[in-house]
Amino acid sequence: MKNLRVSFLFITFLTIALSHANAQKQAYNWYFGDHAGLSFTTSPPHALTNGALVTNEGCATVSDTAGNLLFYTDGTHVYNKLNDSMPNGYGLDGNSSSTESAMIIPKPGNSEIYYIFTLDCFEDSFANGLEYSTVDMTKDGGLGDVVSKNVPLLKPATEKMTAILHNIGKDIWVIAHGIGSDSFFSFLVTNSGVNTISIASKAGSVIDTTDAIGYLRASHDGKKLAEAIDYIQKIQIFNFDNLNGKVSEILSVLVDSLAQGDGVYGLEFSPDDTKLYAGDFFSHKLYQFNMDSAIDSAHFFFFQNYYK
Secondary structure, three states, X not given: OHHHHHHHHHHHHHHHOHHHHHHOHHHOEEXXXXXXXXXXXXXXXXXXXXXXXXXXXXOEEEEXXXXXXXXXXXXXXXXXXXXXEOOOOOOOOOOOOOOOOEEEEEOOOOOOEEEEEEEOOHHHOOOOOEEEEEEEOOOHHHOOEEEEEEEEEEOOEEEEEEEEEOOOOOOEEEEEEEXXXXXXXXXXXXXXXXXXXXXXXXXXXXXXXXXXXXXXXEOOOOOEEEEEEOOOOEEEEEEEEOOOOEEEEEEEEEOOOOOOOOOEEEEEEOOOOOEEEEEEOOOOEEEEEEHHHHHHHOOEEEEEEOOO
C-alpha cells in the first residue's frame, strides 16, 4: 500500500521546500526515490541521475555551507559524495519504508560531525524505534564515515519526527512520537552531543500502530507542529515551546473533505507559516489549510489536484 504514496510525497516536498533550499546551501542537493536527485546549484535546478538510493519513502541529504554534497541516506545505508557507501555506512536501523526514515542534524558548533536520526517502520512493527548514528567527515580522506551506529532513544516510535531550532538559536530539538500513547518526546542536540534524556509532553490523540504513518512537520518560526495521522484522516496542530521542548495542542482537525478512504500523509508549512499544505496519497490532491483562520474555523480548502 505504501507505494501509492510516493508520487504525492515528492510533489509536496518539491513544491514547498524550495524556500529551505534557497535559504540554506546545506539543502542544495537532494537524492530520493529510484536513483533520482535534484541540484539547486543552478537556476533552474537540474536533475541528478547518479544517486545510489532506491527508496519509496524517507531519505535525507546534506551539503556543506557552500552547497557541495556531503552525504545522503535512506536510514539504512549512508552514501558519500562519490555515491559510494561509507566504509561503515551500512546496517543503520531505519527503514526505507518509514515515512521519515532519516533526518540529518549537524552538531552545533562543529562542521565535521553530523547525526543521522532514524525511524523504523510499520512493516517491521516499529521494532527499532528512534535511534541515532554519528558521521565524522574527517574520516576516509574527507569522504566521511559512520563512527557510531544505532544509539537508542525511543522504542517503539511512530514513523514521525522533525527538528526545530532551540530558542537560543544554536541548539536543535529533535521531536518524535511514541506508539500507543499521546506523548511527544523532545531530544536536545547541543555542542556536547545528543541528550538521550527527553522532554515528554502529552498532547493530542493516542497514536496506535495503524495511526503511526504520516508526516510530522515544524513551522519555520519553530512555534507550531503539524501531525498527519494517515488512516483516520486526521491532522493535528500543536503549539511548541522551543525554549523548553514542550508540546501542547491548539487544534485538532478531522479532514472531512478527504472522502472514500483517502488518507493524509504529506504535510508542509508555507514559508511565511500562514498556510499548511496537506496531501492524500490515493486521489493525489493537495489541500491548503489557512492558519490565520484555523483556530476559529478549522476548515480545509481544496487547493490543487496534480494528478487525475
